[in-house]
Amino acid sequence: MISPRLDQLHRDLDEAVCDAYGWDYDVLDDEEEILRRLLALNLERAAQSD
Numbered sequence: 846m847i848s849p850r851l852d853q854l855h856r857d858l859d860e861a862v863c864d865a866y867g868w869d870y871d872v873l874d875d876e877e878e879i880l881r882r883l884l885a886l887n888l889e890r891a892a893q894s895d
Contacts, residue, residue, distance in 0.1 A: 847855075859873050866886070872878050 856873075860870055862868075863870050863872065866882070868882070872882070
């Protein structure tokens with residue numbers, strides 16, 4: 846079982862990532878959407894390095 850403190854730290858980190866990318870926090874409720882966005886960012890950065 847995850848401790849409440851660790852759970853809060855994970856949530857804080859998730860929200861900081863949302864803030865950094867300009868995403869609404871509601872994306873945190875949709876794991877597939879998060880993965881889609883992160884993949885898109887990864888592909889975009891890979892294309893820039895070519």
